[in-house]
Amino acid sequence: MKKLTAWTLILALVLVLAACGKSTSGNAANQTLTVGASAVPHAEILKKAIPLLKKKGIDLKVKVFQDYVLPNKALTSKQLDANYFQHIPYLDLYNKQHNTDLVNAGKIHIEPFGIYSKKYKDVSSIKDGATVQISNNKAEQGRILLLLQTKGLVKIKSGIDPVAATLDQKNGKYKDFDNIKHLKFLQPIDPAILPKAYQHSAADLFAINTNFALQANLDPKKDALILEGASSPYANIIAVRKGDQNKKAIKELVNVLHSKTIQDFITKHYKGAVLPVSE
Known part of the structure; x- marks a missing residue:
């Protein structure tokens, strides 16, 4: 045992x-x-x-x-x-x-990143005072301004880090850039609903993240009025x-x-x- x-x-x-x-x-x-x-x-x-x-x-x-x-x-x-x-x-x-x-x-x-428009087919046609719909992601503001700057719509001020540039104002003027085309930036919205706004809103320009653009069946290479290059930070x-x-x-x-x-x-x-x- x-x-x-x-x-x-x-x-x-x-x-x-x-x-x-x-x-x-x-x-x-x-x-x-x-x-x-x-x-x-x-x-x-x-x-x-x-x-x-x-x-x-x-x-x-x-x-x-x-x-x-x-x-x-x-x-x-x-x-x-x-x-x-x-x-x-x-x-x-x-x-x-x-x-x-x-x-x-x-x-x-x-x-x-892309700027899209149903109204304009060419950047040269954008009128003074055109409206721009952006997202509420503040980290994207410098990115959007850089894109607009490539086409001469705005000019980021000397000494300002473009990545850190914002739409903040002082005494009624933008602190970080000169608004050459007098663009009107609308109340920011959630980035996920920007493609839907693009379809139904009356804004002239829409700054849309590519991941949300793709989900909405937008083709950045074909549909974007202004498109970011490969050297993006x-x-x-x-x-x-x-x-x-x-x-x-x-x-x-x-x-x-x-x-x-x-x-x-x-x-x-x-x-x-x-x-x-x-x-």
């Missing part, structure tokens, strides 16, 4: 150790990485990366968001391991406003909590998104409306 009991204990111990070893190995080989993203193009790009990351032992879960606030809140509260929807100027502004320390883990792509990034940029799974994610497979997908699928970045 004692001999049987001893063998039973040994067998139980062996089974427990085997189970522990299997569990540890399984977790290491199948690490789950949850990334929040805008629907287009971010989530679409991430979904193409799923099988590539699977081969590296990482199960990528993509959580889609429809706004620009919740993905950073979810990342800060550790509901996400990373997010993919924003550019560095927006991240910097968010950190400043919310006292957070989210960081850039890698630039992935550029979405050339507004590359979309993988954002993580400070320190997590050094984690192996995050580095693998960024490496896969920089791979030829993913870059070729971005180039072919979006036909220039989204441009890959490999730095």
